[in-house]
Amino acid sequence: MTAMKSFPREIVDLISKLSVEQKVSLVSGDGPWSTTAIPEIGLRRMVMSDGPSGVRGEVWDERHKSFTLPSATCTSATWNRDALTTLGAISALEARSKGVSIVLGPTINLHRSPLGGRHFEAFSEDPYLTGELSVSYIKGAQDNGVATTPKHYVANDSENERFTVDAIVDERTLREVYLAPFEDSVVDGEAWGMMAAYNAVNGETMTENDLLRTPLQTEWGFDGFMVSDWTAVRSVEEAGNAGLDLAMPGPATIWNEGLLAAVQAGTVSMDALDDKVARLLLLAQRVGALGDSVAKTPARIDARAEIRTIAAQGMVLVENSGVLPLAGASSIAVIGQHAEIGRIGGGGSATTIPYDSVSPLRGIREAAPAGATVAHAYGVYSVDALEDYPLEQITASNGEHGIDVSWFGEEGNLLESEVRYANFLTRQWPDISLAAKSVKASTTFTAVVDGVHRFGGGGMGHLTVYINGEQRISEKIQPEGADPAEALLAPPQRYVDIELAAGEQVVISTEFVTDIPLFFGLVTSIFGYRAPRKSEQAEWDEAIALAKASDVAIVVVGTTALVESEGHDRDSLALPGQQDALVDAVIAANPNTIVVVNAGSPVEMPWRTKAAAVVLTWFPGEEYGHALADVLFGHAEPGGRLPTTWPVAMADVPVLDTTPKDGKLVYSEGLNIGYRAWAASGKTPAYEFGYGLGYTTWELVDFTAPANVAPGEDFEVTVSMTNTGDRDGSDVVQIYASRENSTVTRPPLWLCGFDRVSAEAGETVSVTLTIKGRAFADWASGWNYEVGTFTLSAARSVKLDGALNADVTVN
Structure with missing residues (x-):
């Protein structure tokens, strides 16, 4: 068996004990997140979970919380290898607490264009900075016994048509730019795994691409395993003979259906199959899932304290007239919807449910000097989506503060009933053929204020909404895009507005029937609420009056889950809604205005030079408010330096396009992306790569x-x-x-x-x-x-x- 020469003798001996059927089962996965156990050789199940901004575990709902770590753009802004090692260690600790052996991250694609939908999830526009930080994260996790899978190999740098797009990249650019961080992750980081992307490169889809062998295995000496992105395997023979080792999610993969026959027929070689099995067994040995091997116990770490410190170190101060750090302000106006909600992470598979998300408003209030007043006004609403019900205002049938939820199969048979506590209702079934096809949700809501209350739901399929048993919405909701992740994770919503008096009760119910193909057994539905609001003019006037009456104004603006998320690229760098106009008005009302930008990637800031200070916070994890307050009040320095260039306007960006033409996205800029392209173009950005101010010189x-x-x-x-x-x-x-x-x-x-x-x-x-x-x-x-x-x-x-x-x- 020539494929076994580079693997330990004990691994080769175990392979000889396996039947072809067992080998095929191992490389096909055993569920949405797990590999196959083979007790006969002491092989135990291994569980994977999405990183890189936290470790979710096998269950994705509000009852199973995880630390939400700062986004990749925030952590890369630290330019601190030790910070990434710490985050890797936190990920390992979280992973083991959830029975996870393999973290699906870090994301080391590049910021080719600021329009990239997952820009926030990747480190930088520079391959060297990306590679160095990836190596540090890998070491932090793997030194604590948990495998990493740097992703997405390779040229998955945008989301438009991501399943089918063919990235056309010349060989030199591939080697010097896009492959470089992966090479560092293997050669210097010794990564135990890697994930193959959905897209094609130069005409060949990545799960079948020759790049899986060369340079990865042949030149770099990669002995880890290559897992497909979920559902990315499109063939039996081509992928079976390539350097792909694990098709996910299982068990109903294309490999499980055809690989055995292909091996028996000789169209997929036994050496190729044995090589895959060897890599998975070596992985199991490394993570403590094989024979006498034992999972390493990660070092204990104060995760919250570290998240807070790293978040502050990643915040970038780009303007400061001297107003920061704050001192002597007796009245502080905090303005903006983002101040109250605070976006701690980006949308899509990187999402985790935090233990305790600290908003900017909460952090500022807790840190304000004794005697100082902190008041809040919205000004404008930048987010208009349905939100979680306030738990104290809802009651389930068992008397709990919650939502009655029932899941039903294809024939209307009840699969499960449970009480839930958030508006994003999701369940995943290991056997997609037996997964839920519909969900019903209901709760009794008690109003605590007079006004117009909004109730509704969402999902991809047929939605019915009832108020006190009366049908108010019945609509089939069609996908707005072709990406199933977008449809599942940020589905369109429908709602009805009801006038209620304080103390009045109503029963809110929804029925949702999915009619789109299930994405590896995942079913999602929205059951949400929006509290009464003042008129737009009243909110605006209140914010401006508050700014005028205060010593200092802090305006928090940002993007939304519909703007920065997996599944789609952006079409604009402008802040959503009327946030720019709000900033201008607040600056006019109070010259001591600090603008806090809560965006994971670059946005236009037409008011930037008029503000007394501008702080870029990215998506800084669940200690957001505390870290921001540390920076604003000078308890910590804004340590961040830009890992990517911020333009004045989208029209200035030298490499922008993410939209394929006839299925192809041509990387015609070659080596010059990011600051290199800016230098070659002669254009001047708002803030250059590596820039950032501190509180000293x-x-x-x-x-x-x-x-x-x-x-x-x-x-x-x-x-x-x-x-x-x-x-x-x-x-x-x-x-x-x-x-x-x-x-x-x-x-x-x-x-x-x-x-x-x-x-x-x-x-x-x-x-x-x-x-x-x-x-x-x-x-x-x-x-x-x-x-x-x-x-x-x-x-x-x-x-x-x-x-x-x-x-x-x-x-």
Whole structure:
């Protein structure tokens, strides 16, 4: 068996004990989230769960909570490898608490376009920064015994037509840009797994693509397992012979239906099958699911405290007239709907149900100085979706504060009844053929204020809504897009408005029948509510009056789940609704206006230079409010530096398009994405890559590098920085490479090193960084090294203001 040569002897011996039927069952999955157990050889079931912003476990509902970690854009803004290692360790601890052995993350696709729907879920526009942070996360999780699967291999950088899009990428760009973070994850991070994307690359779908073998296994030495994205396997023979090892979700995969016959017929080789089995057995050994192997107990960690610290370190201060950190304000106006709800994570499969989500308003109120007043007004409503019922206002049939929910099968047979506590009703059945086809929900609602109350539901199928037994809505809701994840995770909603007096009770019921193909056995329905609101003019007037009457105004604006989510790309970088107009009006009413931007990826900010301060918070996890208050009141520094470029306007973005033409998305920009494309275009963004302000000032004072290095040789450089301010603080030193008069087409400049530095006021500190020899390489049927002189620039952002330069000659 030639395929077994590189695997341990004990793994090869176990494979020889398995029947072909057992081997096929192992590579086909055994449920929505699990692999097959084979007790005869001591192989136990392994459970996978979505990361990378928390670990959900096998059950996705409000009764099974998980820490919601800061989004990838927030964590990457820390430029802190140790922070990512900590988040990996938290993920491992959460995973083991839920019986999970494998985390489906981190997401290491690139920010090719700011319109990408999952932009918030990926680290950066830069391959080097992405790779370094991925390695740190992997080590944090795997050192604690939980496998990772960097995803989505490869060129899954946007959502439009993601199941079928063919990314056309030249070989050099693939190697130097899009494959680079995956290479780092394997070579430096020693990842135990990886996930193959839905899309095709250069005409071949990724679950069948030659890239699964070369360079992954042959050049990089990857001995981990390759799992498909869910439902991404489209063939038996092509995928069976490729470097794909596990088709998910099981058990009804295309492999389970045809792989056995293909192996028996010889159209899929036994060596290929044995190689897959070997990788899964090696994985089981690593995570403690095989024979005498034992799952490692993760180190204990104060997850909430770490989430709070990392979230603050990822917040980027981009404007500050001196109003921050706040001091001496006796009255604080907090304005905006996002201030009350706070978006802690992006939409889609990265979603987790938090233990205790701290809103910006709550955090500011808890941290405000003694004697200071904190008042809130909405101004405008940026989110208009149905929300969770206030539990104290609803009663289930058993007397609990909750919702009666019943799930029914194809023939109307009752599958299960339960009491639920949130508006997003979801269940997943391991056997898709026996999954629920309809759901009924009901509760008795008690009004606590007079006004117009909104009740309704949503889903993809037929929805009926009853108020006190009277049918008020009966409608078949059609998908607005083709992506099943979008249809399931953010379905359209319908509602009815009812005038109620305080103390009045009504019975709210819905019936929902799905009529779309089930996405691996998942059924979802919305059963939601919206409290009475004041008129739009009244809300606006109240906010402006509050701003005028206060010492300082804090406006929290942001995107919504309908804007940034898996399943679709954005079509605009503008904030939804009237939020820009609200910011302008508040600034006019109070010059001490701080704008907090709660978006996971770039948005246009036409008011940015008029605000006294602007803080980008991304989606910072469930300690949002506390972390934000730490930054605003100066208990922590806004430590973030931009991991991606923020434009003034969408029209300025040099690489923007995410819409395939005739099924193809051509990466015609080649090597120049992100800041490289901005530099090549000559356009000026609002805020450049690597930019960010703190509460002190810095100066680069010395930079040393070797004069000569051998081709491909790693080397060290040393940078000294002085904290020239009157406060302790931190900064990020960044090293960029460039080459004039190169014989090879190159980007204008590219990141090749970075590190965080901390210093007391007036202190000078030095940091030594390792620059990889590959930083100077270019790909042309292999890695090549152009001899001659490269310039290294030590800087505080890609703008290179105040940079120190050193020439390094490759010879």
